Amino acid sequence: NAGVMQNPRHLVRRRGQEARLRCSPMKGHSHVYWYRQLPEEGLKFMVYLQKENIIDESGMPKERFSAEFPKEGPSILRIQQVVRGDSAAYFCASSPGDTIYFGEGSWLTVV
Amino acid sequence: QKEVEQDPGPLSVPEGAIVSLNCTYSNSAFQYFMWYRQYSRKGPELLMYTYSSGNKEDGRFTAQVDKSSKYISLFIRDSQPSDSATYLCAMSGVVRKLIFGQGTELSVKP
Numbered sequence: 709n710a711g712v713m714q715n716p717r718h719l720v721r722r723r724g725q726e727a728r729l730r731c732s733p734m735k736g737h738s739h740v741y742w743y744r745q746l747p748e749e750g751l752k753f754m755v756y757l758q759k760e761n762i763i764d765e766s767g768m769p770k771e772r773f774s775a776e777f778p779k780e781g782p783s784i785l786r787i788q789q790v791v792r793g794d795s796a797a798y799f800c801a802s803s804p805g806d807t808i809y810f811g812e813g814s815w816l817t818v819v
Numbered sequence: 820q821k822e823v824e825q826d827p828g829p830l831s832v833p834e835g836a837i838v839s840l841n842c843t844y845s846n847s848a849f850q851y852f853m854w855y856r857q858y859s860r861k862g863p864e865l866l867m868y869t870y871s872s873g874n875k876e877d878g879r880f881t882a883q884v885d886k887s888s889k890y891i892s893l894f895i896r897d898s899q900p901s902d903s904a905t906y907l908c909a910m911s912g913v914v915r916k917l918i919f920g921q922g923t924e925l926s927v928k929p
Contacts, residue, residue, distance in 0.1 A: 712862075741915060751863070751907065751919040764915060799862055806870070807853070808917060810862040 710735065712811035713782075714800050720817045727787040727794070729814045733802030740783045741808060742775055745797040757783060790818045822846055825908055825920025834929050838895040842908035842920045845889065849918075852884050854893045855907040857922065863907055867893065898927045 713732040721727050733740050742754040753767040757777035768775070772790075777783040787794055795818045801810045825842045832838055840854075850871050855863035867882035869875050869891075875882045881894040891910070895902055903926045909917040 714862075739915070743917075750921045751909075751917075753916050753918075756915040767916075803915075806851070807865060807868045808915075809865055810855070812862040813860075815860070 712800055712802050712809055714798075714811040714814050716814060717812065718815045718817075720819060721790050722819055723791060724789050727790050727816055729785040729787075729798050729800075729816070730782040731785070731800030731802075731811060732782045733800075734804075734809060737802035737804050737809075739803040739805070740777050741801040741803070742783075742785050743799045743801065743810075745799065745813075747796070751799065754785075787816075790816070792818050794818050820845060823908065823910060823918050823920045826923055827921050829924040829926060831926045831928060832898055834898060834900060834927055836898050836927070838898050838902070838925060838927075840893040840895075840906050840908075840923050840925070842891050842910075843889055844891075844910060844918075846912065846918075847886075847889070848912035849910040850886075851911045851913075851917075852882070852891050853909045853917065854880075854882055855909060856902075857905045857907055859905075866906075900927050900929050903927050 740757045743751045745751045755775045756764040772788045774786045797813045799813045801808045823844045852869045854867040857863045872884045872886045879896045883892045905922040907922045908920040911917045
C-alpha cells in the first residue's frame with residue numbers, strides 16, 4: 709500500500725522563478741493537506757483540499773501561493789516568484805477522515 | 820503564548836530507558852491528539868492517535884491525554900537507538916488543521 713507520494717523531493721529555484729510541488733494521496737483518501745516546515749519552526753498548516761475544491765486555505769500566504777486538487781491527477785502546490793524566505797520543507801498529507809498521514813516532503817531551496 | 824508548547828530538548832537517554840515526552844496546550848476545543856516521529860530529512864510518521872481523553876497503548880508506546888489539565892504525554896518503554904528522532908505532538912479541534920508542537924529531539928545512546 710503506497711503512502712503519500714510527493715515529488716520532486718528536492719527542488720532548487722532562483723529568486724523570481726516558479727516552484728510546483730506535486731502530491732498523490734494514499735489510495736482511497738480523498739482529503740489532501742499541505743503543511744510547511746520552515747527552518748527552526750514547527751509544521752504549519754497551509755491548505756486543505758478535496759477533489760476540485762479548496763475547503764480551507766486559511767494558512768496560505770495571501771500572495772504567490774496557490775493549490776489545487778483536480779478531478780484527475782495529483783494535487784499541486786504552486787509558488788510563483790519565489791523568494792529566499794520560501795525555502796522550506798513542504799509536506800503533503802492525506803486522510804481517510806480521522807487521522808492524517810504525511811509524505812516524505814519536498815525540500816525547496818531558493819538561491 | 821503558543822497554542823501548543825513542547826520542550827524542544829534535546830533529550831538524551833541510555834538504551835532501555837523509559838522516555839517521557841510531553842505537550843501542553845491552551846485551546847480547550849482540541850479533541851484530536853496525535854504523536855508523530857520524524858527522522859532527519861523525512862516526513863512525520865504517525866505513531867499514536869487519540870480522540871478526546873484517555874490512554875492508548877501500542878507495543879512500546881503509550882499515549883495519554885488529560886483534557887482537564889490540557890496535557891498530553893507519550894511514553895516509550897525499552898527505548899532503542901532506532902527511536903532517536905524528533906517527536907512531534909499535534910492536536911486539533913477539527914482533524915484538518917493540526918497544530919504542532921516544536922518537536923522534542925530524542926537521542927537514545929547504546
